[in-house]
Amino acid sequence: MEVLNMLYTLLCYNDETMTSAWSEAEDAAVMERLDVVHRKWADNMKPVVRLMPTSAATTYRKVEKLITDGPYAETKEQLLGFYVVDVQTLEQAHDIVRDLAEANPGGAYEVRPVMIYIPDGSGPKDG
Amino acid sequence: MDETLPPDWMELRLIAARPRVVAALLRYFRNLDLAEEAYQEASLRALRTWPVNGPPRDAEGWLIMVGRNAALDHLRKQARMQELPSEERISDLDDREADLVERLDAADYRDDILRLLFICCHPDLPATQQVALALRIVCGVSVRDIARAFLVNERAMEQRITRAKARVAAAAVEFETPGPVERAERFAIVAAMVYLVFNEGYTDADTNSERARLCTEGIRLARLMLGLFPAEPEMMGLLALMLLQHARRHARIGPDGTPVRLEDQDRTLWDRKAIAEALVMLDKAMRHRRPGPYQIQAAIAALHARAGAADATDWAEINQLYIALERHAPSPVVTLNRSVALARVEGAAAALALIEPLADALDGYFYFHGVRGHFLEELGQPQGARDAYGRAIALASTAAEAIHIRAQLDRLAGSAQAATPANEFGG
Numbered sequence: 001m002e003v004l005n006m007l008y009t010l011l012c013y014n015d016e017t018m019t020s021a022w023s024e025a026e027d028a029a030v031m032e033r034l035d036v037v038h039r040k041w042a043d044n045m046k047p048v049v050r051l052m053p054t055s056a057a058t059t060y061r062k063v064e065k066l067i068t069d070g071p072y073a074e075t076k077e078q079l080l081g082f083y084v085v086d087v088q089t090l091e092q093a094h095d096i097v098r099d100l101a102e103a104n105p106g107g108a109y110e111v112r113p114v115m116i117y118i119p120d121g122s123g124p125k126d127g
Numbered sequence: 128m129d130e131t132l133p134p135d136w137m138e139l140r141l142i143a144a145r146p147r148v149v150a151a152l153l154r155y156f157r158n159l160d161l162a163e164e165a166y167q168e169a170s171l172r173a174l175r176t177w178p179v180n181g182p183p184r185d186a187e188g189w190l191i192m193v194g195r196n197a198a199l200d201h202l203r204k205q206a207r208m209q210e211l212p213s214e215e216r217i218s219d220l221d222d223r224e225a226d227l228v229e230r231l232d233a234a235d236y237r238d239d240i241l242r243l244l245f246i247c248c249h250p251d252l253p254a255t256q257q258v259a260l261a262l263r264i265v266c267g268v269s270v271r272d273i274a275r276a277f278l279v280n281e282r283a284m285e286q287r288i289t290r291a292k293a294r295v296a297a298a299a300v301e302f303e304t305p306g307p308v309e310r311a312e313r314f315a316i317v318a319a320m321v322y323l324v325f326n327e328g329y330t331d332a333d334t335n336s337e338r339a340r341l342c343t344e345g346i347r348l349a350r351l352m353l354g355l356f357p358a359e360p361e362m363m364g365l366l367a368l369m370l371l372q373h374a375r376r377h378a379r380i381g382p383d384g385t386p387v388r389l390e391d392q393d394r395t396l397w398d399r400k401a402i403a404e405a406l407v408m409l410d411k412a413m414r415h416r417r418p419g420p421y422q423i424q425a426a427i428a429a430l431h432a433r434a435g436a437a438d439a440t441d442w443a444e445i446n447q448l449y450i451a452l453e454r455h456a457p458s459p460v461v462t463l464n465r466s467v468a469l470a471r472v473e474g475a476a477a478a479l480a481l482i483e484p485l486a487d488a489l490d491g492y493f494y495f496h497g498v499r500g501h502f503l504e505e506l507g508q509p510q511g512a513r514d515a516y517g518r519a520i521a522l523a524s525t526a527a528e529a530i531h532i533r534a535q536l537d538r539l540a541g542s543a544q545a546a547t548p549a550n551e552f553g554g
Contacts, residue, residue: 018143020350023343026135055353055366056407058414069411070357076185105136 005086007046007114008093010100013077014107016054033103041096046084054078077108084114137177140186141170145267146351148190150239152198157302159246159292161198163264168201169194237355238304240265244348245313248320249295256291258323258341263288266344275337276327314356318365318421321348325369332384332527334376342373363412364422370405371428374398385527390437402432420456423448442471459488463495466502475505493522497532509539 022030038045054071061068071078083100087093090111097109145166152162169190183189247261255277262268262276274284305313325345331338349366356362378396381387409429412422427448434440449465463482470478479502482495489495500515516536523529 015143016354017147017351018139020347021139021143023340026139052404052407053350055350055357055363056404056411058411067414068358069363106140 005088006090006093008085008087008090009112009114010083010085010093010097011079011110011112012081012083012100012104012107013110014080014104015076016078016080018106019080020053030104034100037096037099037103040099041085044085044087044092044096046086048081048083050081051079080107137174137182140182141173141190142267144187144190146240146243146265147187147236148194149264150243151187151191151236152194153243153246154239154302155195156198157300159264159295161202162194164201165194165198166190168197172197238310240351240355241305241310241313241317242302244317244320244352246295246300248316249298249300250316251294251298252291254323256287256294257320258327259284259288260291260295261320261324261348262341262344265348268344272337272340276341277338314352314359314362317352318349318362321345321352322365322369322421324348325372329372332380332386334380339376342369342376345369346373358415360412360415360417361419361421363408364419364425367405367408367412368421368425368428370401370408371425371432374401374405374432385530389431390440394436397432405429405432418451418455420452423452423455427452440471442468446472459485460492460494463489463492463498467498470502470505475502478502479506491522493519493524493528496522497535500532500535504535504539509542513539 019027038048057069057071059068059070059072060066083096085093085096087096093111097111101107101109148169149162149166152165153159156162156165172193173186173190177183244261244265247264248257252260259273259277262273263270268276270285270288271281273288274281277284279287322345324341328339328341328343328345333339346366346369349362349369352362353359353366374397375389375392377398378392378394379387379389405425406429409422409425412425427445430441430445430448446465446468449461449468452461453465462485466478466481469481479499482489482499482502485495496515496519500512500519503509503515504512513536516532516539520529520532520536523532
């Protein structure tokens with residue numbers, strides 16, 4: 001029986017004032033702990049993206065037709081990176097998130113299903 | 128709540144919250160000592176209660192509220208209080224949190240933090256005290272660590288900070304919200320202080336020392352400012368500049384502890400991640416079309432960073448940027464730096480002609496004589512070069528500087544023996 005997989009994004013949020021207070025060594029330690037999780041779930045992981053700080057962001061606001069400095073939303077926690085994972089169930093996505101959260105101090109993960117994966121249409125559509 | 132926090136999480140949370148919390152408490156009490164003590168009291172309570180009750184959703188709000196109440200208690204006990212806020216305003220912490228968060232989200236805290244930073248770089252304070260105060264009050268670096276960074280003992284640093292606080296308290300400190308013009312002025316002063324913090328760290332050869340940590344504190348302060356004022360091109364330029372300089376930290380000191388010249392550095396040791404972020408920041412800054420000294424210096428550093436090898440450096444563009452820098456922030460040192468680029472574009476004779484008028488202004492400056500000696504050497508004037516290097520060595524302030532110049536002199540001596548034209552070694 002063929003089992004269709006689903007694509008989920010795991011969006012990593014954390015308070016940037018805090019993550020930017022990490023020393024180089026602390027940052028390296030977090031990445032090392034995360035790498036253990038990455039290897040564990042390597043078969044399920046599609047693109048994994050770590051974003052530059054929001055200070056590097058610019059935002060195009062359609063209404064004002066204007067590019068402004070800074071991130072889209074002023075929130076307590078900022079989007080710092082995301083994973084695209086290929087899993088069979090939401091539960092499995094949550095398993096990955098629990099592992100990631102264990103390795104990563106503080107913050108939150110938003111799990112969002114992906115509808116379209118590859119822009120040229122060759123990739124899987126929503127599961 | 129059974130979820131346990133990683134052991135270092137709370138400490139990081141408290142350090143990260145510090146600027147905003149101290150700044151808000153300072154606005155409330157208008158007293159730096161009281162604000163700092165209140166923050167410390169609130170931190171102690173956090174360390175006691177967060178592991179039990181779980182961390183609050185808004186840590187800053189919690190700390191401000193608890194710190195404020197603790198300080199009010201303290202003042203009440205001292206019985207020299209003005210009118211107290213009503214009981215209901217300072218009780219019922221949990222219920223008030225949401226309301227507080229809303230008020231904090233207003234633009235207030237931006238000016239609070241700007242004010243706090245501005246107080247730290249009060250013009251009555253000498254630069255070293257400005258840096259010490261900012262590190263202590265804004266970054267929360269311990270007095271012991273600051274003392275180590277400045278190579279003085281802890282007691283002396285404690286006194287220095289106490290004196291700085293007293294001076295700031297004695298000066299009439301402006302607590303009103305600054306207007307746009309004043310804010311721009313403050314911004315420039317704060318940016319200069321941030322760069323001072325960074326430079327204190329940059330002068331240390333040991334990239335793991337307490338002093339070198341000041342580089343990351345400077346970068347952190349710039350990020351803090353940009354988080355609050357995301358559209359300030361000079362702050363973007365400053366962050367880019369610091370990131371580019373910091374990116375070379377593993378390459379700019381040789382294994383023997385002596386500085387490695389930019390062109391001799393192993394570029395594979397440069398931190399590509401920091402460089403990438405810096406280039407993005409600089410691009411962002413340029414969009415504003417309001418160039419300033421930090422942006423121009425960052426653009427110069429970026430041209431070096433973009434060159435895959437030293438001989439791929441765009442010296443003509445760097446020369447142009449230095450001309451722009453001379454216009455925005457004229458100084459003999461900027462012209463001296465330009466001469467190095469000009470030498471690559473038009474040759475040593477043009478470069479020498481550019482710096483000769485600086486001889487009086489820079490006579491006591493180590494690099495002036497080093498650079499001049501180099502140009503003379505290139506022009507085949509070994510005697511002049513020897514004299515210049517001799518002058519440089521007399522002015523060297525570190526062993527590494529002296530060793531570097533000694534190497535030039537040795538090479539000159541060697542080339543004289545071998546009767547090799549000096550200019551063969553140029554470039």
